[in-house]
Amino acid sequence: MKSIYLDAQASSIVVVEKQGSVCLQFKGTHLWGAGEHFDRVEFLSHPRRNEVEEVFTQQGVHTYLPQPLFLSDEYAFLVQSDRVFTVESQGSDDGIQLTLQGAFSPEDSLVIASGTPKKTLGELLSYLGGVVLPPSWVFGEWASANRWKSEEDVRAVMDAAALHGFPITVLVVEAWSDESTFYTFSEEQGLWPDPRKLIEEMDTQGVHLVLWQIPVYKALEEGRRDIRHEQDLAYVREHGLAVLNKDGTPYTIPEGNWFAGSMVPDFTNPETRKWWFSKRKYLMDMGVSGFKTDGGECILTDDVLFHDGSTGKEMRNRYPQSYIEAYQEFIGPERITFSRAGYLGAQGSMLFWAGDQLSQWSELQAVLNAGLSAAISGIFWWGFDIGGFAGPMPSGELYLRSYELGSLVPVMQWHSEPVGGQFSEVMKSEDRINDRSPWHMAERYGEEVLAITKRYSTMRKSLIWYLVREATVSREMLQPMMRPMFYAFGSAYADIYDQYLLGSSLLVAPILEKGQRARAVTLPDGSWYDLFTGMTMSGPCTVERGYSLGQIGIFINTEDAEFERLKDSFAGLC
Structure with missing residues (x-):
């Protein structure tokens, strides 16, 4: 594996390469990064596996979104490899030993930078080409x-939001299609009489429509037929637009996995992209604002072939990214995935977003870990499903605590x-409708x-103005919007992962446990205005604060040039 040093100090790292492993020895006492992880933010002495995996709820050590990027106190490492590999680490008085084990390719490289996590993350993201800035409307509330x-x-949800005074800016509709091709509005009579007119009306109300997608040529349920879909499948087979087995037959998703039996589009093939997006261009013409590009964790064997010469060894990890990038190329910078x-x-x-969680306190704690670990791995624009996604409904207390936190992450x-949906048999609920809208939760x-x-x-x-301002700075300075305390203020804060900065001037300290009504908040150096007490304090210090339902720790940096405007943005909470 080739080593690339971004500065002279980085070359002091000891790198020992053997067959199937790379061992690094360096000064340090902490390790962070490796992508979105639910179990913990710091992972020294805790193994990581660099592999895209689809795990429904309670993800634990598994991740949908691995990133082979690791930060330590004085160094950072980027492994430019698409291969699955494991990460083992251990600390000692001499520093950290980090061991990467896997079947690496001769073309793979190791990029090394030296300095603080803030400095090295920025350098590695710059090396990768920077971070894209989404349009400003994404920082509103999503339903x-x-x-x-x-x-x-x-129309019913838009009317309910307006009636109850919820300023929705994005509406994500998943079950819009024929459930066969996933590019045609359901043609069942009366369901979608005029989607173009609907989108125009939504636009006048400042609401953006995002439609669900999945990268499969679906294997239909037994006994179900769809002539148009059958014609599509025949065309795909004839023109080689699917991922292939080594014998040239189309690869299908193995049994026991989501969309089992379905073929998978090969987005490394320009003809696949051309055909796939020709079916969806009319949605752009209608004014759809983007796509929820779900799934992609569907390459589950090394023994498949892609048009560009890749195999499953590379595409097990690379596939979801190739899928997203194909959509981004198609929709352009003003629309979103x-x-x-x-x-x-x-x-x-x-x-x-953080994928699928249950409505449980442990899952709320896990998504905060996920957001912070994703952020320091270069994933800046992130959110989670407020109140959970599946299974029994959340308690009122859990829902409110989740709502408080969810309103103070980049994507709400x-x-x-x-x-009766796709997971109803494995994750039953006692309710007729699993509606986690605020108004339905209020009915309960x-x-x-x-x-x-x-x-x-x-x-x-x-707060949108502040989020847009900080997002612009994040893109320009290559600093995440959600910032762990150690990232913003140094390793002295490396044991604090239940509070964070949102941008440069908001310190957020959520309530994450059932029945909890108070917590300690650590304030770093500076002058901090406590929203719910109206007190201004100088850090560093630790304070005890009480937070009843409807209150979350919010501390504003008084040195922000727009402090008064920022404080006024929270006026309705107090």
Whole structure:
């Protein structure tokens, strides 16, 4: 593996390469990065596996979004490889030993930089080509559900949002298509009488429509037929537009996996892209604002072939990124992709969310780990499903704590899986409708839920200017919007992962445990305004604060040039 040193100090790293492994020895006491991870942010002495995996809820050590980028106190490393490999690490008085084990390619390289995490992350992201800036409308509030399947459903949620005073800016519709081709609005009579007119009306209300996608040529359910889809499959086979087995037959997703039996489009083939997106161009002409590019974790064997000469060894990780990049090329910079899986290069893609979680306290804690680990791996524009996605509904307390946190991450979205949907048999709910909208949750738990969530949604709208400002700075300076304490203030804060900076001037300290009504907050050097007490304090110090339902730790840097405007953005919370 070739070593590339970005500065003279980086060359002091000891690199020992053997068959199937690369061992690095360097000074340091911490390790961070490696992509989006749910179990923990720092991973020294905790193994990592550099592999895209689809795991439904309770992801633990698994990840949809690995990144072979590792930060330490004084050094950082970028492994330019698409291969699956493991990461083992251990610390000692002499520093850290980091061992990478896998079947690396001769073309793979190791990029090494020296300096603080802030400096080295920026250098490695610059080396990769920087970070793309999404359009400003993505920083509003998103509404999503898997059960909306008609124009009537879309109008109903928009009417409900307007009635209750929730300023939605993005509506994600998953069940819009024929569930065969995934490029045609469902043609069942009356479901979508005039989607173009609907989109025009949404546009006048400042609401952007995002449609769900999946990279498969679907194997239909037993007994179901769709003539147009059958014609598509015949064309795909005849023209070689699918990923192939070594014998030249189309690869199909193995049993036991999502969309089992389906063929997979080969986006390394220009003809695949041309055909695939010709079917979706009319959606752009209608004014669709982007696509929820779900899935992509579908290459599950090394023994497949791609048009560009790649095999499953590379594409197990690379495939979801090739899928996203194909969509980005098609839609252009003014529209967005919203993805679950990805790989190296995701920094140049648009938005990501944390995948599927249960409505449990442990999952809320896990998504904060995921957001912070993703951020320091170069994934800046990230969010999670407020209140969870699947299974029994969240308690009122969990929903509100999740809503508080979800309003203060880069992408704010609530979403849910329907009863009778794709996971209903493995994750049952007692409810007829798994609607995690604020107004439905208020029907279950009382008007207090509606009042509190409305305050946070209104705050989010008032805060968009700040989020856009900070996103612009993040892109220019190559600094994440969600910043762990150690990243912003040094390794002295390396044991704090339950609070973070959102941009340069907001310190957020969420409540993450059932029944919790108080917590300690560590304030770094500087002058900090405590939103809920109105006190201004000088750090560094640790303070104890009480937070009833509807309150989250929010501290504003008083040295921000627009401090008064920023403080006023939160006026409705107090």
